[in-house]
Every structure is written in structure tokens, then in C-alpha cells.
Amino acid sequence: xxxxxxxxxxxEQVLSGNGACxxxxxxMALRIVGKALGSNAIMLLTPSCSVASMGMTPKLGYNWPxxxxxxxxxxxxxxxxxxxxxxxxxxxxxxxELPTVFSWVGDGGTYDIGFQALSAAAExxxxxxxxxxxxxxxxxxxxxxxxxxxxxxxxxTTPTGKRQPKKxxxxxxxxxxxxxxxxxxxxxxxxxxxxxxxxxxxxxxxxIEILAPCYLGWQFDMPETVxxxxxxxxxGAWLLWEAENRKISFNKPSSLIISGKKDADPVNEYVMxxxxxxxxxxxxxAESRIAEIQSDIDRxxxxxxxxxxxxx
Amino acid sequence: xxxxxxxxxxxxxxxxxxxxxTGSWRTHRPVVDTQICTKCQLCWVYxxxxxxxxxxxxxxxxxxxGCGVCATECPTGAISMEKEE
Ligand SMILES: Cc1ncc(C[n+]2csc(CCOP(=O)(O)OP(=O)(O)O)c2C)c(N)n1
Ligand code: SF4
Ligand code: SF4
Ligand code: SF4
Numbered sequence: 324x325x326x327x328x329x330x331x332x333x334x335e336q337v338l339s340g341n342g343a344c345x346x347x348x349x350x351m352a353l354r355i356v357g358k359a360l361g362s363n364a365i366m367l368l369t370p371s372c373s374v375a376s377m378g379m380t381p382k383l384g385y386n387w388p389x390x391x392x393x394x395x396x397x398x399x400x401x402x403x404x405x406x407x408x409x410x411x412x413x414x415x416x417x418x419x420e421l422p423t424v425f426s427w428v429g430d431g432g433t434y435d436i437g438f439q440a441l442s443a444a445a446e447x448x449x450x451x452x453x454x455x456x457x458x459x460x461x462x463x464x465x466x467x468x469x470x471x472x473x474x475x476x477x478x479x480t481t482p483t484g485k486r487q488p489k490k491x492x493x494x495x496x497x498x499x500x501x502x503x504x505x506x507x508x509x510x511x512x513x514x515x516x517x518x519x520x521x522x523x524x525x526x527x528x529x530x531i532e533i534l535a536p537c538y539l540g541w542q543f544d545m546p547e548t549v550x551x552x553x554x555x556x557x558x559g560a561w562l563l564w565e566a567e568n569r570k571i572s573f574n575k576p577s578s579l580i581i582s583g584k585k586d587a588d589p590v591n592e593y594v595m596x597x598x599x600x601x602x603x604x605x606x607x608x609a610e611s612r613i614a615e616i617q618s619d620i621d622r623x624x625x626x627x628x629x630x631x632x633x634x635x
Numbered sequence: 636x637x638x639x640x641x642x643x644x645x646x647x648x649x650x651x652x653x654x655x656x657t658g659s660w661r662t663h664r665p666v667v668d669t670q671i672c673t674k675c676q677l678c679w680v681y682x683x684x685x686x687x688x689x690x691x692x693x694x695x696x697x698x699x700x701g702c703g704v705c706a707t708e709c710p711t712g713a714i715s716m717e718k719e720e
Contacts, residue, residue: 378653
């Protein structure tokens with residue numbers, strides 16, 4: 324059973340009055356992550372919106388020791404810290420339960436520039452959680468395309484819409500044979516909470532990716548952050564799944580779409596809500612561009628359905 | 636662990652208001668109608684700012700950014716967004 328909202332703990336690790344935009348999905352997600360991790364954790368951040376959101380010295384908007392590291396180094400920096408913490412424990416310089424070492428990184432820092440160091444950390448199975456809050460662009464610098472930007476989406480570096488499909492980063496991480504991989508999104512806080520609690524209690528490398536609809540980059544109305552997150556899942560544009568010891572299982576409502584018990588909503592409504600798509604869909608080739616977006620989604624659903632059948 | 640005695644590096648400390656009094660960003664203010672509210676806590680869970688009290692369903696206007704997520708997600712329509720003066 325998924326943890327219900329009323330069962331979530333009171334603890335707040337994201338402090339009110341931080342520097343994030345109103346309605347920010349990254350802050351929304353991090354609040355739930357904080358409830359699952361508790362205060363005994365060390366946070367690493369690469370340059371991103373979540374760094375800008377930390378606020379101004381001498382105040383810090385997150386209630387963890389937070390380290391700002393170089394853009395490409397989430398994997399290697401977290402490896403260094405997790406090893407250091409283990410050695411300090413061995414030498415008796417650190418008592419009690421070891422802190423959870425986690426990185427909180429955007430899709431730019433995960434899919435693109437941080438990929439090599441993250442891949443290496445995963446291959447070593449170093450003990451950490453890598454969170455990717457995926458707003459499908461480099462938002463902090465004004466919305467540039469990343470490897471997570473879906474086909475058809477406008478960014479400042481794809482002024483006529485991105486021509487390539489996004490890559491399946493969570494699956495790439497799974498293929499490193501790490502003990503835990505999960506996807507989540509802000510509309511389903513209980514699901515996210517449970518996944519983080521699980522990850523916290525598994526030794527080795529854990530990867531959790533959270534779809535984070537950003538009103539600024541996606542160009543929808545600020546109060547609709549959660550609505551867009553829900554629509555992404557219901558249209559199958561975002562699949563909720565987790566893999567413990569390499570076995571994939573899908574979570575509701577994605578599991579219903581995968582099993583065929585429920586049809587995914589057609590992508591049109593989801594796409595039309597977002598300025599990043601609909602400004603490109605006013606041209607004469609609008610129909611074929613929607614069809615492209617739909618076929619990328621259909622392919623991912625079909626692919627993940629088959630991939631999940633491999634359980635060895 | 637050794638404790639830090641001198642802040643020789645740019646070290647910050649966890650505190651509310653790290654981005655200032657963010658309530659001043661608001662153009663609209665969420666107002667809860669306690670007669671309609673069922674205390675389901677949905678607004679509390681989705682509020683990115685952690686400004687809603689989960690038991691009383693009251694809002695800390697010093698920091699509430701007025702994003703309107705709470706009003707959009709409220710299943711009973713108990714929250715209205717009222718224009719700030
Ligand atoms: C090596 C390096 N290149 C570029 C930058 C500039 N920069 C700062 S934040 C950022 C965007 C980060 O994007 P992402 O990781 O997706 O996080 P988001 O901003 O979307 O939260 C960039 C390009 C930098 N700080 N360091
Ligand atoms: S640009 Fe998007 S992700 Fe960045 S702080 Fe604003 S709402 Fe959050
Ligand atoms: S979401 Fe609406 S009904 Fe539920 S607690 Fe908040 S104000 Fe009350
Ligand atoms: S308007 Fe936004 S910041 Fe203010 S209480 Fe509602 S959800 Fe929280």
C-alpha cells in the first residue's frame with residue numbers, strides 16, 4: 324500500500340521563503356524527499372535551479388549540510404563523500420547511523436554533463452542516492468535543450484522544436500545493474516515517498532528520477548504544476564516504475580496502461596496545455612508533429628512493457 | 636566530528652526566509668474557507684513552500700508566494716485566490 328498523505332511525517336527539510344519560483348516542482352519534490360530521508364543526510368548540488376533556490380548567504384533554504392559542486396561531478400563528488408563518511412566511521416570519528424549521501428541534480432547535470440561521473444559511480448556501486456529532478460531542460464540558465472527534452476519541444480536552443488527524442492535515462496541507469504532505480508513525479512507524493520524510503524535502506528547506488536513540470540520552461544500557468552505532472556502520467560508520457568534487483572515493476576496508474584487495463588490518454592491535451600509545444604503546432608505540419616510526439620510515447624510504453632519481462 | 640568555530644568560508648545556515656520575505660512576491664492571496672474545508676491535507680502536501688499548517692490549514696503569508704497550486708488542487712474548492720491590494 325502506498326503511504327497516504329496523512330501518514331507522511333511532519334518533518335520539513337525545505338524551509339519556507341527559499342529562492343525558488345512560486346509553484347516550483349523541484350522544491351515540491353524535495354519537500355517529500357526530505358520527509359523520507361530525514362535530517363541525517365548530506366546533500367550535493369550541481370549548478371541548477373535548486374542551487375539558485377538555496378537563497379542568499381548567510382541563510383540556506385534547505386535543512387541539510389549542502390555542498391555546491393562542479394557541474395560534471397555529482398557522481399564523483401558523492402563517491403568521495405560516501406567513502407570519507409565510511410572511513411570516518413571505521414576510525415571512530417563518526418558515531419551512530421551513517422548519514423545518507425545524496426545528490427540533487429537537474430536533468431542537465433544528470434543526462435548530459437554529469438553522465439560520465441554518474442555512470443562511473445554506478446559501475447562502482449558506490450553507496451549514494453542520485454536524484455534527478457527532471458524539468459526537461461536547463462531551466463536555471465533560461466531553458467536550453469537537454470537530453471531529457473522531448474521531441475517537438477521549444478527551448479531557446481531549439482527554436483523550431485527539438486528534432487530528436489529524449490533518452491531513457493532511468494533505464495540506462497538500470498543497465499548499470501545497480502540495486503535500485505525508480506521514477507516518480509510530484510502529483511504522486513506517496514509513491515515518491517515510498518521509493519525514497521526504500522532507496523535509503525538499500526546499500527549501494529540508487530537512482531531516482533522525478534518528473535518536474537516547470538511552468539517557466541514548459542510555459543503553462545503557475546498553479547498547474549501538479550495538473551501537468553498528472554497529465555504526463557495519464558498520457559503515458561511519463562511512466563512510473565521501479566526496479567529492485569533489476570526486476571522492473573510498474574506503479575499505479577502506469578501499471579494499468581502497461582497491462583492494457585486502461586488506455587493512455589491521447590497526448591493532444593497534455594501537449595496543447597504547454598506553450599513549449601503548442602507554439603510549434605500552429606504551423607501546417609502540426610498534425611505530423613503531434614503524431615511524432617505520440618509515436619515516441621507509444622514506443623516507450625511498448626519497449627518498457629517488453630523490457631520488464633526480462634527478470635533475470 | 637570537529638565543530639566549526641570560525642566561519643572562514645562562505646558557509647550558510649538553514650533558516651526560513653533565505654530568499655527574503657517571499658510573501659511580497661504574491662499577486663494573489665490564497666484564502667481558506669474553513670466552512671468548506673475537509674482538512675484532507677492535499678493543499679499541505681502539494682504546497683512547494685511548506686507554508687500550510689497541516690492540522691489547522693492556516694497559511695503563513697510571510698512566505699506564501701501565491702502560486703495558487705493549493706487552490707487548484709483543493710478538491711472542495713475551499714481555497715480562493717484573492718487579489719492583493
Ligand atoms: C561547467 C558549467 N557550465 C555551465 C554552467 C552554467 N549553468 C549553471 S546552472 C545551468 C543549468 C542547469 O541545468 P539542469 O542541470 O537541468 O538544472 P535546472 O537548471 O533545470 O534546475 C547551467 C548551464 C556552469 N555553472 N558550469
Ligand atoms: S525555473 Fe522551473 S524548476 Fe527552476 S525554480 Fe523556476 S519553477 Fe523551479
Ligand atoms: S485541499 Fe482544500 S479541503 Fe483539503 S485541506 Fe486544503 S483547503 Fe481543506
Ligand atoms: S499559494 Fe502556493 S505557496 Fe501559497 S499556500 Fe498555496 S501552494 Fe503554498
